[in-house]
Amino acid sequence: MPEETTFEQALKSLEEAVSQLEKGQMPLDEALDFFEAGVQSANQCRKKLQAVEARIETLMKNSDGSFVTEPFGMDED
Numbered sequence: 661m662p663e664e665t666t667f668e669q670a671l672k673s674l675e676e677a678v679s680q681l682e683k684g685q686m687p688l689d690e691a692l693d694f695f696e697a698g699v700q701s702a703n704q705c706r707k708k709l710q711a712v713e714a715r716i717e718t719l720m721k722n723s724d725g726s727f728v729t730e731p732f733g734m735d736e737d
Contacts, residue, residue: 667708674701 665673677698681691720728 665704667705670701670704670708674698674705677701 677694680686680694681698684691686694717727722728
């Protein structure tokens with residue numbers, strides 16, 4: 661079974677594809693390959709972020725079904 665790509669790996673792949681495309685010094689078919697890889701990596705990142713958001717919402721749900729919203733990273737003093 662293939663190993664699942666992490667968010668960080670997908671983001672790095674996206675950044676590499678963008679970097680290669682920005683150089684602009686490649687044949688059209690190669691540019692299309694980089695564009696396709698970039699789109700796939702962006703989709704992987706989006707799916708992983710959506711999954712994290714869903715987990716956070718589940719964790720933040722009160723027992724009565726309402727949600728508690730707090731700024732991320734803010735600790736109560």
